[in-house]
Amino acid sequence: MSYSIVWLRRDLRLNDHHALYQALQAGKPVQLLFIFDTEILHELPEKDARVDFLFQQLQKLNLSIQPLGSSIRIEHGKVEDVWERIHSVNAPSAIFCNRDYEPYAKERDQRIKSWAESKGVTWHDFADQVTMEPHEVLKDNGSPYTVFTPYSRKWKERLEQKGGIPYFPSEQHLHGLISSSYPMPSLESLGFQPSGMNFPSPEVPKSRIMNYDKTRNFPSIEGTSRLSVHLRFGTVSPREKMAKALQVNAKFATELIWREFYMSILAHFPRVTQQSFKPEYDRIEWRNNPEEFEAWKKGKTGYPLVDAGMRELNRSGHMHNRVRMVVASFLTKHLLIDWRWGEAYFAEKLLDFELSSNNGGWQWAAGSGVDAAPYFRVFNPQLQLEKFDKQLAYVRRWVPEYGSPSYPKPIVEHSFARQRCLETYAKALKP
Ligand SMILES: Cc1cc2nc3c(=O)[nH]c(=O)nc-3n(C[C@H](O)[C@H](O)[C@H](O)COP(=O)(O)OP(=O)(O)OC[C@H]3O[C@@H](n4cnc5c(N)ncnc54)[C@H](O)[C@@H]3O)c2cc1C
Numbered sequence: 001m002s003y004s005i006v007w008l009r010r011d012l013r014l015n016d017h018h019a020l021y022q023a024l025q026a027g028k029p030v031q032l033l034f035i036f037d038t039e040i041l042h043e044l045p046e047k048d049a050r051v052d053f054l055f056q057q058l059q060k061l062n063l064s065i066q067p068l069g070s071s072i073r074i075e076h077g078k079v080e081d082v083w084e085r086i087h088s089v090n091a092p093s094a095i096f097c098n099r100d101y102e103p104y105a106k107e108r109d110q111r112i113k114s115w116a117e118s119k120g121v122t123w124h125d126f127a128d129q130v131t132m133e134p135h136e137v138l139k140d141n142g143s144p145y146t147v148f149t150p151y152s153r154k155w156k157e158r159l160e161q162k163g164g165i166p167y168f169p170s171e172q173h174l175h176g177l178i179s180s181s182y183p184m185p186s187l188e189s190l191g192f193q194p195s196g197m198n199f200p201s202p203e204v205p206k207s208r209i210m211n212y213d214k215t216r217n218f219p220s221i222e223g224t225s226r227l228s229v230h231l232r233f234g235t236v237s238p239r240e241k242m243a244k245a246l247q248v249n250a251k252f253a254t255e256l257i258w259r260e261f262y263m264s265i266l267a268h269f270p271r272v273t274q275q276s277f278k279p280e281y282d283r284i285e286w287r288n289n290p291e292e293f294e295a296w297k298k299g300k301t302g303y304p305l306v307d308a309g310m311r312e313l314n315r316s317g318h319m320h321n322r323v324r325m326v327v328a329s330f331l332t333k334h335l336l337i338d339w340r341w342g343e344a345y346f347a348e349k350l351l352d353f354e355l356s357s358n359n360g361g362w363q364w365a366a367g368s369g370v371d372a373a374p375y376f377r378v379f380n381p382q383l384q385l386e387k388f389d390k391q392l393a394y395v396r397r398w399v400p401e402y403g404s405p406s407y408p409k410p411i412v413e414h415s416f417a418r419q420r421c422l423e424t425y426a427k428a429l430k431p
Pocket residue numbers: 216224225226227228229231232255256258259260262319320321322324325328346350352353354355357358359360361362365
């Protein structure tokens with residue numbers, strides 16, 4: 001029987017799913033496929049919360065298509081080997097998937113596309129992860145934007161030209177899924193254990209988004225959407241969230257556009273994963289003191305807002321955006337530790353880890369990135385605390401010993417660190 005495969009990756013949902021919609025419209029029965037890619041998994045710890053999250057989402061999807069007599073084919077292995085295996089037993093006539101802009105994914109898709117075409121299997125990929133793909137928002141001369149404000153202006157112009165955000169009602173055509181009963185493997189059989197982590201809901205109260213511009217900077221209150229992990233794995237539709245955001249709260253929509261801006265930067269300048277976007281910043285003589293790095297990681301710097309943020313990260317896999325900015329600035333500027341060390345630690349711990357936004361956020365904080373904070377703007381962690389957690393509600397939640405003799409003394413004095421940072425940066429950036 002001739003059939004198509006929809007290859008799910010970071011688009012784990014059934015509604016407004018571009019590739020799924022197109023596959024179902026194409027008329028052949030559709031089998032859903034997810035591959036636990038050993039190339040990615042082998043680097044992760046046994047209790048990785050992201051794998052647990054993915055696994056739970058797949059279970060939910062499977063449950064919702066079971067009444068239709070279908071199931072997700074879940075495979076585990078090297079992507080090439082899995083495709084060879086599928087092809088040798090029951091070759092599909094077409095592969096449908098959504099595009100991904102990360103360097104590893106782009107290269108993988110290019111390889112599988114060539115392989116598929118060599119076997120006579122057609123390959124169809126679509127825009128889904130973003131409202132506006134990296135090649136759609138360019139300067140008039142065709143080059144990418146590296147400053148957010150003009151990028152976002154052009155983004156909005158392009159949206160108007162396109163006549164709004166499309167919706168692809170894949171959920172209305174699921175009767176086109178193939179009859180199948182693939183078993184769901186256990187998490188243990190994939191080499192992982194439940195993480196015990198609580199995951200945020202994909203449903204955000206409308207009032208939270210309505211008040212977003214007023215509440216988003218205060219880490220002690222639930223003033224942000226907590227959608228980042230869902231956007232990361234496509235368990236919500238990025239288009240649908242953007243369409244609502246544009247209606248309800250302009251500031252919230254702007255943050256979603258930042259996400260697309262950083263994806264565009266990564267797609268156009270993949271070198272940022274290794275190098276400073278502004279090359280002269282790679283001349284900075286980082287101190288890279290391992291004991292200080294450990295104190296930062298453990299939330300024992302003696303700066304309560306920094307420590308609360310790091311402990312929130314270690315325990316929950318999340319950190320509020322305001323606090324991410326403060327801890328990243330503290331690591332790079334107060335301690336003069338290479339932003340790549342901090343970036344790697346966040347990549348290991350964040351449930352919402354997204355290569356583009358994480359790299360963008362770290363390079364922003366270090367001053368080395370696109371549209372970054374100027375290097376001479378060094379956050380004062382004490383002032384940030386007074387401004388954004390005046391009642392210490394956030395600090396007390398994560399650092400219960402704050403104010404007692406067991407709480408550590410600051411590992412570095414603020415004015416001294418600020419001066420040392422300014423001198424180090426100035427030396428590196430001297431023409
Ligand atoms: C050093 C540093 C590292 C970061 N690493 C990541 C990361 O790995 N993954 C990640 O998703 N975000 C990252 N961010 C951006 C931001 O902190 C998170 O997106 C946000 O805290 C997630 O919580 P939320 O969903 O409640 O966000 P909300 O405030 O509700 O924002 C809604 C959505 O907009 C997007 N968004 C918001 N702020 C930003 C931003 N500054 N840059 C890009 N997108 C944004 C996210 O997709 C977010 O879910 C980082 C920021 C910094 C300063």
